[in-house]
Amino acid sequence: MKKPMMLVLSGPSGVGKGTLGKRLIEEEGFGFSVSCTTRGPRPGEKHGVDYLFITREEFLSRRAANGFLETATVHDEFYGTPREPAERAMAEGRDFLLDIDPQGGVQVMESVPEAVSVFLLPPSWAALEARLRGRGTETEEKIQKRLHNARQEVKYLPRYDYCIVNDDLDEAWRELRGIVRAERLSTKRFLPELD
Amino acid sequence: MKKPMMLVLSGPSGVGKGTLGKRLIEEEGFGFSVSCTTRGPRPGEKHGVDYLFITREEFLSRRAANGFLETATVHDEFYGTPREPAERAMAEGRDFLLDIDPQGGVQVMESVPEAVSVFLLPPSWAALEARLRGRGTETEEKIQKRLHNARQEVKYLPRYDYCIVNDDLDEAWRELRGIVRAERLSTKRFLPELD
Numbered sequence: 001m002k003k004p005m006m007l008v009l010s011g012p013s014g015v016g017k018g019t020l021g022k023r024l025i026e027e028e029g030f031g032f033s034v035s036c037t038t039r040g041p042r043p044g045e046k047h048g049v050d051y052l053f054i055t056r057e058e059f060l061s062r063r064a065a066n067g068f069l070e071t072a073t074v075h076d077e078f079y080g081t082p083r084e085p086a087e088r089a090m091a092e093g094r095d096f097l098l099d100i101d102p103q104g105g106v107q108v109m110e111s112v113p114e115a116v117s118v119f120l121l122p123p124s125w126a127a128l129e130a131r132l133r134g135r136g137t138e139t140e141e142k143i144q145k146r147l148h149n150a151r152q153e154v155k156y157l158p159r160y161d162y163c164i165v166n167d168d169l170d171e172a173w174r175e176l177r178g179i180v181r182a183e184r185l186s187t188k189r190f191l192p193e194l195d
Numbered sequence: 196m197k198k199p200m201m202l203v204l205s206g207p208s209g210v211g212k213g214t215l216g217k218r219l220i221e222e223e224g225f226g227f228s229v230s231c232t233t234r235g236p237r238p239g240e241k242h243g244v245d246y247l248f249i250t251r252e253e254f255l256s257r258r259a260a261n262g263f264l265e266t267a268t269v270h271d272e273f274y275g276t277p278r279e280p281a282e283r284a285m286a287e288g289r290d291f292l293l294d295i296d297p298q299g300g301v302q303v304m305e306s307v308p309e310a311v312s313v314f315l316l317p318p319s320w321a322a323l324e325a326r327l328r329g330r331g332t333e334t335e336e337k338i339q340k341r342l343h344n345a346r347q348e349v350k351y352l353p354r355y356d357y358c359i360v361n362d363d364l365d366e367a368w369r370e371l372r373g374i375v376r377a378e379r380l381s382t383k384r385f386l387p388e389l390d
Binding site for chain 2: 124160
């Protein structure tokens, strides 16, 4: 008996979710999907790559049909993580990654209690601020907003199964890979029968 | 916040508990203790090294005082894992190893629900038999008895948190070390606060 896992990888904006998630997909064979949103594409964003850009009507109809693992509303626009790609991948025996904000992650855990959840923390608030500035793409106002959000979001940490402090990316990767490999040995997923 | 773990390492006789447990002690800093028994020492066995050899009276008095994490009776002699060394090591912040038979491990989990438990399996029944014979120290009757016990003991596997198939010792060690390191990142034990 070998069951795949749903992995919720979360943490504040700027903490390295995207980079570490990419390695799970490339090196550990995780499936993933893009989120749905009702907002319009920004310059350069592609349908099916950055988001699935859908209408409000479609969003509401999918939500009513329990089509999302979690949803959020930001500036009057809807965002949602579709349920179907995760369920399909796992039905095929494939682990599945959800790279998601901390509050959304808690919603997923409520609807999928067997999900494995990992919270990424920066080594300090100063380090997070430096990383957000280092991106060079955000206004001062947006940086301050992200830092404010981050301080709210760490309150969800105790709801998560594991915590990784992303001080050094290679070390954080080893820790994340270690968690994934240990979870593959959990008797919730792995109950071999002897010949 | 960083809390130590109690690790129950279990599995049938001959599966490699002793060898892997030794590496946890030497390489991962786990504390351990010897068990108590009321049977007499066999040739070469030393008090405090192989067992604490104690009287029936002392055993019963300790047991009445809740001094054991688990006890067993074999051929009318008592065996027990003392509670105090484990609690002392963990109060000092040290992880603690219990190398224990599968039924005893379940007793420990009942009295210490936060214990982490790992069940070691042989790759096959034939492999376990070969290992027991390879020791060259046991009579045919004892080997058959151990194999019979092993078939009963694997029924406890689903009660354990993790399962490792010990096919290759180095690979089993990497898996065990990975479980221990992942468990050190569990938010049950590790909840950092940011500066």
